[in-house]
Amino acid sequence: MTYVNEYISTEDRARYKIDDMEKKYERLLGLISRGGGWTIDRVKNSYLIKIKSGRNFDNESGILYFIFYWGELEILVKTITLAYGGERNAAQWCKYGLVEIDIDDTAPKDQQVIFKNNYDAIISDLKYALIAYKDFGILSNSTDFEATFDF
Known part of the structure; x- marks a missing residue:
């Protein structure tokens, strides 16, 4: 599995209904980032x-909110940066903690079952995606990146 950082194409925005997802989470979380980039594994979809x-x-320093699309599940992930270091345009590192991971309570029952039954695989793939994301996704200036996880 290979996650890579890319800009989201117009075709992918339509295919994955990114605009709808962004509107949904803007209603739930307030102003959100619309940077136009993602970390994607096209083989795993x-x-x-x-x-x-x-x-x-907001007492949320170090907190990052992500949407992780996995197995046709739209998963809200909330991480906290426990430690980080490095230099711009050089090697960087980050230690992540997991604050929350869940799907929408209104998701169909079968999706909730898939989420629960595949939790370990979801966490494993999430870690790979966060490693590929580096410090800032497509806009990262890290020449080498190491991530560790407290989850």
């Missing part, structure tokens, strides 16, 4: 999109 960065005045 899986992608990761950062939709929001936490802010200090």
